[in-house]
Every structure is written in structure tokens, then in C-alpha cells.
Amino acid sequence: MPEGHSIHRLARQFNDVFAGQTVEVTSPQGRFSAGAQLLDGARVGDSFAHGKHLFVGFDNGLYLNVHLGIYGAWTFGGDEQFQGASSIGAPRRVGERELGADVQPAAYTGPPAPKATVRARLVSEHGWADLVGPTVCRTLTVDEVAQVRAKLGPDPLNDDADPTAFFTAVSKTSRPIGVVLMDQKVISGVGNIFRAESLFRQKIDPLRPAKSLSAEEQRGLWEDNKHLLKIGVRVGRIITTEPQDRPGIAETEAWPEHANYVYHRQGQPCPRCGSTIAVDEIAGRKLYWCPGCQV
DNA sequence: GCCCTATGTTAAA
DNA sequence: TTAACCTAGGGCT
Numbered sequence A: 001m002p003e004g005h006s007i008h009r010l011a012r013q014f015n016d017v018f019a020g021q022t023v024e025v026t027s028p029q030g031r032f033s034a035g036a037q038l039l040d041g042a043r044v045g046d047s048f049a050h051g052k053h054l055f056v057g058f059d060n061g062l063y064l065n066v067h068l069g070i071y072g073a074w075t076f077g078g079d080e081q082f083q084g085a086s087s088i089g090a091p092r093r094v095g096e097r098e099l100g101a102d103v104q105p106a107a108y109t110g111p112p113a114p115k116a117t118v119r120a121r122l123v124s125e126h127g128w129a130d131l132v133g134p135t136v137c138r139t140l141t142v143d144e145v146a147q148v149r150a151k152l153g154p155d156p157l158n159d160d161a162d163p164t165a166f167f168t169a170v171s172k173t174s175r176p177i178g179v180v181l182m183d184q185k186v187i188s189g190v191g192n193i194f195r196a197e198s199l200f201r202q203k204i205d206p207l208r209p210a211k212s213l214s215a216e217e218q219r220g221l222w223e224d225n226k227h228l229l230k231i232g233v234r235v236g237r238i239i240t241t242e243p244q245d246r247p248g249i250a251e252t253e254a255w256p257e258h259a260n261y262v263y264h265r266q267g268q269p270c271p272r273c274g275s276t277i278a279v280d281e282i283a284g285r286k287l288y289w290c291p292g293c294q295v
Numbered sequence B: 001g002c003c004c005t006a007t008g009t010t011a012a013a
Numbered sequence C: 001t002t003a004a005c006c007t008a009g010g011g012c013t
Helices: A004-017 A033-039 A142-150 A163-172 A192-201 A215-235
Strands: A024-026 A044-050 A053-058 A063-067 A073-078 A087-089 A118-123 A127-132 A136-140 A278-282 A285-289
Touching: A004 A044, A004 A053, A004 A073, A004 A087, A004 A127, A004 A215, A024 A033, A033 A136, A053 A142, A063 A142, A136 A142, A163 A215, A192 A215, A192 A285
Parallel strands: none
Antiparallel strands: A024 A118, A044 A053, A053 A063, A063 A136, A073 A087, A073 A127, A118 A127, A278 A285
């Protein structure tokens, strides 16, 4: 469920709390035991995200590569260094924030007993991280990391991303732009919410063939997804409404009914034109849009 | 308890 | 296009 912004926040969290630290790596659930053994006792290096893939470097040359899929989530705990994010990943409650406001216990005395579903656990001197429910959890060599990244489209959150690759891919296909935006080989990090919201904000019908988009529309989608993803990184939630569309409500305080224009708002009136927000299932995912604004 | 849902991806048919 | 995979919360009975 997390879209790209969550993974970039995770990379930052790993850099903040684990970089330079020697870690014990285990797999309480058992399904990552072999990989955990390869990383156990190594020192954590640089971590980064490419789209929805997280890469955590270790000083033995290996990387931990995690993709959360729909259900995956990381939970953190530890001493004062670990204050900040308590949980990043699949939201389990409406209005949940990635940034934990919870105050950690004053004295850190070690990690709690792991739940049986914990695929991977990292423990340093200062704290711990538990991973549950990932689609991907594996170790990769440097070359393998490059191979994985080569198959991914540019990530608007990465400074070295080349939007030209996105524009070219969009120009070449007659698949609906609403489907193409979800294709991680075309653009990385955009998920179901950013797709729906960016298409609404740019007033583009999701079913239009991608190749029918003008250069201006292509550019608009790239820039708006970058803009929205950056807000997501900053506040730890997906907020896509402009301030004037949620009067008096700060982006960090916006509840779901004020946070998005069309996502999960089917049957409600469009805040811009009053048309009824529509939903349909396309390529196995729910697609939300405003039939009045998006043409 | 049981059913539904979810910010995702891959493989098989 | 469908199924499979992975997990937990909420609403219901």
C-alpha cells in the first residue's frame, strides 16, 4: 500500500538510525533465514529508494532489498535516536500517520519479543526494526541491484531521474494513461492514489490513450507527481488537495475527507465541478476519477 | 469468528 | 484476465 514516498522515508530512517551501526539480523518467521545469516553482524552503510524498492547497503558488499507490496510494513523502536518514525508501511487504520507521535519509553532496554510474522528483524545497539508482510525481501549484490534498477522507470523523487524516459514511454503506447502511470517500468513510485489524484489535478481522462497526451500534459503529470510525492515525503501522508480546497486545515492535519479529491470518494460530488466521482476496476485496481473535470 | 478490504506485483492460463 | 502471495484492521454476526 505504501507508494514511493513511504519508501523514501524508510531509506531516510535507515540512514538516520542504522547507518554505521553493526546489526544482528534474524528472521523470526524463518522465511528469510538464509539471507539474514548473510547480513548478520555486518555494518549498515547507505540506504536508498528507487520507486517502491528499498535498498539497504551493508559493508560486506551486499544489499537488503525490500518491496512492501500491499501488506508490508516496518516497525521501529529504540532509544531517543529512534524517535520519529514508529511505523512505515501499510496503514491499518483510517487517518493513521506514518510519523509516530507516540513517545517512546525513556529507557530502551532491547527489542520486544518478535511477532511470529516478522520476516526480518534488525537490531543495533540503539534500536530495532521489524519487517512484516513484504512481497520481496532478499539480499542482492551490487550488480544485482543495478539489474533491478535498470528495469525500473525514473523515480521523480530521485534527483538523477530522467523524465525523458517517462515522456518517451508515454508517447509510444496506446494503453490508457491511467494504466501506464501504474507501470513501474514507465515511472517508479506512483501508486493508486497518486495516479488518481494527479490525473484529476491535471484534468486528464484516465482512459485516454497515453500517446494522445500533449508534451505539456506529459510534463504536467511528471511534475505534479513529483510535487505530490515530495509532500508525501515531508508529511508522511498522501495529501493531494490544495490549501484552498481544505480551508483552515493544515496538510499535516487533513483527515481523509479533506486529503484527496477523488480517491475513495466515489458517489460524492466533485469539489470542483459537482459531478459525481466515479469508480471502476481497471487492470485489477480501482480507478477513481471525475467524469466532469477529466476529459 | 467470518468476511471484506487495502497506497502491489508476478506468474500462469 | 485470473490467481496467488503476503498481513492486519474493521465491521459484521
